[in-house]
Amino acid sequence: MDPLTNPYTPNAGAEPEAIVGRDDQLASFDLLLARLERGRTEQSMIITGLRGVGKTVLLGQFRRTALSHQWVVVEVEVSKHEDSEFRRRMASKLRAALFELSPRARWTERFRHAAGVLKSFTLTIEPAGAVTAGLDVEAIEGMADHQDLSMDLTDVLVAIGEAAREQGRGVVLLFDEVQFFSKGQLEALIQALHRVVQLALPVTLVGAGLPQIAELAGDAKSYAERLFKFPAIGGLDAVDTSAALDQPARAEGAHYSDKALETAFDVTGGYPYFIQELGYATWTVANGPEIAADDVVAAVPAYEAKLDSSFFRVRLDRATELQTAYLRAMAELGPQPQKAADVAQVMGRTSTNLGPTRAELINMGLLYTPEHGYAAFTVPHFDRFMLRTVPNLVVPELRARRGAR
Ligand SMILES: Nc1ncnc2c1ncn2[C@@H]1O[C@H](COP(=O)(O)OP(=O)(O)O)[C@@H](O)[C@H]1O
Ligand SMILES: [Mg+2]
Known part of the structure; x- marks a missing residue:
């Protein structure tokens, strides 16, 4: 069929035409924000799952929801970093969040305070204050300069949370690939968030990562278990897999036969990324408008070749x-x-x-x-x-x- 209308999205993080099978997580996130807005507390979540199951896509949906609630979204794709680099990156993202919460010209005392705390936070790693340049405030001595990541991050998140509350808004930190945090960094975040929750400030953290993350929390484990749910997402079941393939096809005037859908479920095991690759390859070989099981079978070599040369290969390289x-x-x-x-x-x-x-x-x-x-x-x-x-x-x-x- 026409490559121009191929509706599948075989790319990391690419929002699919139909996001199926994630209603529970989307509802949890909605509830989380709504409760925090009312000054209530609610367990946040760290989504776990294998590669290609749709964690990044889900975080993207959370981002949308948060923006529609007028929250400020801080997105971070975590990589392995020394603590100093981690501080630098956090500071630059949180600085942007402060500006988003309120334009500089309208800053109140609380905002200037938060900016000062942020400045202290990076002062130990860059006395010249490159990250916080433009904040044009003095670092606040005794805040976020304890040389202890947990304590410092706590000061920062609390100060920003207070500023956000003053605006009647909130800040959500969305961390992807959380398995790349060091134990110390994750513990620091968990402890900071624990304090923020105690104060019922409108700041929350939602993460996504590989399944071992629940173990990584280390010493902060008991906090982590109280603060977060760890919903695991995986492959879709047969019904959802069918919807993920058939809905985008129908929107383009084509459809799958039942047998074709069964075959596709067998080939992909219901894994979202594989569904997109197979849907894409099948569209290329099929004549339509009905996509038959033979079309799916005919697409398998191209599908496997594509996976072997990219998704799998980059890992083995x-x-x-x-x-x-x-x-x-x-x-x-x-x-x-x-x-x-x-x-x-x-x-x-x-x-x-x-x-x-x-x-x-x-x-x-x-x-x-x-x-x-x-x-x-x-x-x-x-x-x-x-x-x-x-x-x-x-x-x-x-x-x-x-x-x-
Ligand atoms: N709920 C879903 N239904 C259908 N396809 C999905 C869904 N979630 C993700 N996808 C598709 O799966 C692929 C992998 O998604 P991604 O979020 O990058 O996975 P992960 O972050 O878990 O590795 C993308 O091609 C995306 O379009
Ligand atoms: Mg991802």
Whole structure:
């Protein structure tokens, strides 16, 4: 069919034509804002899920909702950073939020106070105050300059929350890829938010990340469990998968046969990103207006080739020979979480030998630990990809490690 009208959106974070299966999370977010606006407290959430299930898209919806409530949205895509860089990035985003809450010319004492606290927050890392330039206020001594990330961040969020409340507005921090926070950074955020909640200020934090995040909270774990729900999102069921494929097609005057929808569900396992890729590839081969099971089948090679060369490939490209062998050995055992000892056995090694490799893969975001002693792929269908792309199990000499890429 006409490539010009292809309605599917196979790109990270791309808002799909039909967002299906996320009503619960959208309703929770609505409730969260509505309650905070009334000075009530409500558990916030950290959405967890594998890659490609629609976490970023969901955060995008939250952003929309928040803006329609006149809230200020602070969006951060987290990456691994030293604390100083983390401070710098937070400060620059929060500075923008302050300006959004109220134009400079109309700043009250509370806003000038918040700006001063923000200035203190970055003073230790950049005495010249590059980030806070333009704030044109004096840093406030004794605020956000304790050299302790938790305490400092608490001062900042409280000051901004008070400014927001004065405007009758709120601030929502949307953090994507939260698994890249260091334990200390996440703890600091959780503790700051805890204080904000105690004061019933209109500031909240919603995160999204890979499933191991619930563990990462570390010492702040008991706070984290009170402050957040950790809803897991995953593949769509057969009915939602059908809607995700058929609704966009119908909007363009085409539709799927029942058999075609069944086939598509089998191929994609209901994973949103795979649905978009398969929908896209099928549109290209089908003549329409009815899209038949044969069209879906005919699209599978292009669909797999596309996934192999992009979504899967970018993850493997960064892996060393030994890391690749480890992933391949896991794939040999199947898609489910695997015990370290079992993977080691497939490789003819001990799990102690391979401990560092496993840790590296977790650190890179390729594996996560659903429970102690187990590891699983963060990308759905990664086992199938590994079997396709590395047909034979080859285990490099461990000694070659140092020389490996
Ligand atoms: N609820 C949904 N229904 C249909 N497609 C979706 C849905 N959520 C996301 N998608 C599609 O799935 C893909 C992955 O979404 P994304 O938010 O980037 O996933 P994640 O952040 O979890 O890796 C995108 O192509 C997007 O258009
Ligand atoms: Mg994402």
